[in-house]
Amino acid sequence: MKFAVKEIKHTKSGASCRIHEFGATVLSYTSAARREILFVSRDAKLDGSKAVRGGIPLVFPIFGPPKDESSTMPQHGFARNNVWSTVEGSEFDEDDSAGISYELDFNKVTAGKGTNNSWESGCYNVKLILDISITGDALTTILNIHNTGEEAFPFEALFHTYYSIDDHSAMDGSKCFVQGLEGYNAYDQLTKRNKMIGSEPITIDSELDSIHTPPDGIYIADLLIGVGATETIKLVCSGKVDGREVPVSVVVWNPHEKKAASMGDFGSDQYVDMLCVEPGLLRGDTLDAGKKATMKQIIAA
Numbered sequence: 001m002k003f004a005v006k007e008i009k010h011t012k013s014g015a016s017c018r019i020h021e022f023g024a025t026v027l028s029y030t031s032a033a034r035r036e037i038l039f040v041s042r043d044a045k046l047d048g049s050k051a052v053r054g055g056i057p058l059v060f061p062i063f064g065p066p067k068d069e070s071s072t073m074p075q076h077g078f079a080r081n082n083v084w085s086t087v088e089g090s091e092f093d094e095d096d097s098a099g100i101s102y103e104l105d106f107n108k109v110t111a112g113k114g115t116n117n118s119w120e121s122g123c124y125n126v127k128l129i130l131d132i133s134i135t136g137d138a139l140t141t142i143l144n145i146h147n148t149g150e151e152a153f154p155f156e157a158l159f160h161t162y163y164s165i166d167d168h169s170a171m172d173g174s175k176c177f178v179q180g181l182e183g184y185n186a187y188d189q190l191t192k193r194n195k196m197i198g199s200e201p202i203t204i205d206s207e208l209d210s211i212h213t214p215p216d217g218i219y220i221a222d223l224l225i226g227v228g229a230t231e232t233i234k235l236v237c238s239g240k241v242d243g244r245e246v247p248v249s250v251v252v253w254n255p256h257e258k259k260a261a262s263m264g265d266f267g268s269d270q271y272v273d274m275l276c277v278e279p280g281l282l283r284g285d286t287l288d289a290g291k292k293a294t295m296k297q298i299i300a301a
């Protein structure tokens with residue numbers, strides 16, 4: 001099957017982005033300074049056989065494998081595994097910004113429901129809308145989650161953002177780091193241990209897969225990400241459920257050498273070229289029937 005990849009240009013600044021309709025995955029954002037912010041693996045599947053390995057896949061309604069072991073919903077849910085449609089009339093290119101919106105109606109979801117879960121059995125219904133906008137120096141994505149069914153549902157949602165790291169330097173802590181998670185609890189998914197993040201930035205020297213939960217009273221993730229010798233990115237992410245601000249957690253992931261080599265859609269040497277910093281709602285929020293949740297990520301280059 002041939003998929004549409006849409007290019008959005010902000011004429012005023014010269015910035016642009018590209019979006020794959022499979023998963024409404026943002027593949028690329030090039031700032032006015034002509035810098036590519038996102039990483040897509042050279043081995044990524046772009047033919048719909050798998051979620052795109054790179055860019056900004058959307059994680060919904062579960063993060064990781066299902067908590068209920070009898071469910072066969074695939075890891076990270078169905079949002080990244082279905083074809084989204086563009087919202088008619090949503091494309092714009094104005095002085096301030098340019099953008100487009102995509103939507104996924106659960107009634108049209110064909111893949112990734114799995115079996116033995118309340119999505120598959122028809123208890124829940126949802127409409128997802130992703131608003132994407134760009135300026136000369138920022139990419140903003142807003143995921144709108146609308147419970148269109150009659151039952152409340154629990155959910156997790158995440159922007160699984162892959163950043164491109166300059167000069168193969170992801171393992172060099174002076175160039176590649178995540179700053180701003182001080183006081184967060186880090187749950188290491190590899191060792192199953194918790195630790196408190198101190199004032200030192202997070203750097204990578206081996207496989208890294210941690211979920212960072214903010215301390216009480218912190219709702220917005222506000223981070224600085226080192227992506228090269230002189231380049232940093234400011235990431236801000238906020239979330240609301242039914243109009244109420246909720247805390248944003250942040251997953252930091254790099255597969256390192258061994259895991260990279262085991263993934264069929266990831267170049268085995270490319271772990272030095274990327275870092276995933278994935279903000280989202282992971283604290284088990286519930287969305288009541290008829291209500292909306294939103295998650296907004298701003299990446300400023």
Ligand SMILES: O=P(O)(O)OC[C@H]1O[C@@H](O)[C@H](O)[C@@H](O)[C@@H]1O
Pocket residue numbers: 051075076160189209210251253278
């Ligand atoms: O291979 P996937 O399903 O895209 O997941 C990639 C990674 O995604 C991260 O969000 C998870 O914390 C990791 O555990 C996982 O390996």
